Amino acid sequence: MDLWITFLGTAASVPSRARGTAATLVAHGSTRVLVDCGEGTQRQLLRSGAGLVDVDLILLTHLHGDHVLGLPGLVKTYALRGRERPVRIVGPAGLNRMPSRMGPLMRTPLPVEVHEAQSGVAIAALDGGRIEAFQTEHGVPSLGYALVEADRPGEFHPDAATALGVTPGPMFGSLQRGETLEVDGRAVRPGDVMGPPRPGRRVVFTGDTQPCAQTVLAAAGAQLLVHEATFLSADRDRARETRHSTAAEAAQVAQQAGVGLLVLTHVSSRYAPSDVKAEAEAVFAQVIVPRDFDQVHVPLPEAGAPVLHRAGGPGAHGTPADGERDPGGDVPH
Numbered sequence: 001m002d003l004w005i006t007f008l009g010t011a012a013s014v015p016s017r018a019r020g021t022a023a024t025l026v027a028h029g030s031t032r033v034l035v036d037c038g039e040g041t042q043r044q045l046l047r048s049g050a051g052l053v054d055v056d057l058i059l060l061t062h063l064h065g066d067h068v069l070g071l072p073g074l075v076k077t078y079a080l081r082g083r084e085r086p087v088r089i090v091g092p093a094g095l096n097r098m099p100s101r102m103g104p105l106m107r108t109p110l111p112v113e114v115h116e117a118q119s120g121v122a123i124a125a126l127d128g129g130r131i132e133a134f135q136t137e138h139g140v141p142s143l144g145y146a147l148v149e150a151d152r153p154g155e156f157h158p159d160a161a162t163a164l165g166v167t168p169g170p171m172f173g174s175l176q177r178g179e180t181l182e183v184d185g186r187a188v189r190p191g192d193v194m195g196p197p198r199p200g201r202r203v204v205f206t207g208d209t210q211p212c213a214q215t216v217l218a219a220a221g222a223q224l225l226v227h228e229a230t231f232l233s234a235d236r237d238r239a240r241e242t243r244h245s246t247a248a249e250a251a252q253v254a255q256q257a258g259v260g261l262l263v264l265t266h267v268s269s270r271y272a273p274s275d276v277k278a279e280a281e282a283v284f285a286q287v288i289v290p291r292d293f294d295q296v297h298v299p300l301p302e303a304g305a306p307v308l309h310r311a312g313g314p315g316a317h318g319t320p321a322d323g324e325r326d327p328g329g330d331v332p333h
């Protein structure tokens with residue numbers, strides 16, 4: 001099953017010329033999940049080439065404006081297009097009050113179902129897996145999300161099976177389903193002809209948070225950790241004040257969790273992305289700082305590490321990475 005992550009908005013707090021506010025599209029098989037929905041997410045979806053995807057689920061990490069202001073527009077558009085399937089939104093405590101707060105902006109004939117998630121409880125089933133929420137630390141109710149696939153059966157070795165007298169065909173299927181067979185008076189067990197169970201994938205999104213033990217736990221052994229990096233270490237005091245992470249802190253979390261690839265988002269325009277990457281890289285080598293519309297393909301664990309696919313090739317967005325730098329002092333959310 002394919003697993004692609006598309007970064008639709010990677011800016012911290014306010015959009016810049018090159019980056020939209022927080023939004024990430026997860027494509028897992030035929031399921032489409034949006035993690036956060038910052039202002040302009042509809043247009044980012046269109047520009048990404050994905051189109052205005054009818055997402056199955058919207059996961060909100062917290063209710064700061066730079067993560068939710070795209071919702072009214074997206075819901076309105078779904079309603080105008082005649083979508084009938086309810087829009088399902090999951091988020092932290094306080095989410096239940098959101099539709100009434102957004103009032104007329106969210107009033108459409110299209111049903112919007114909101115669900116306040118509990119940490120550690122599966123909130124959605126996926127084909128071969130689930131999505132779980134975990135508590136993060138951002139000074140307001142906030143959650144991270146882990147996409148977790150179940151273990152898969154081990155690799156089947158047909159040669160070993162035939163050597164034990166098993167005939168190719170339905171008997172192979174029985175063994176692969178975990179059934180024990182009797183062949184010539186002897187038991188043939190699935191473990192005789194199959195390798196050990198193969199782990200599924202784990203992909204974790206933090207949203208805004210200071211570094212915390214819950215993220216390390218949730219991301220333990222994950223193929224991919226998408227972590228915010230709003231500050232550099234020089235501004236560590238600001239990071240503590242506003243409950244955000246520095247690039248080095250995000251890298252320490254990745255290192256402690258032993259993830260395959262760290263993806264840094266929520267990038268402030270006060271820094272050059274190359275500096276954000278360099279600070280993290282000094283702690284944890286496998287790190288990228290994607291631009292908007294970049295994608296990461298996450299193969300099954302035995303098929304190798306996640307792979308970054310740059311949107312449209314080098315320079316497609318007309319802005320060299322370091323050209324994004326803007327010394328203006330935005331207020332982190």
Ligand SMILES: [Zn+2]
Pocket residue numbers: 012013022064066067208266332333
């Ligand atoms: Zn934010």
Ligand SMILES: [Zn+2]
Pocket residue numbers: 062064138208332333
């Ligand atoms: Zn925030």
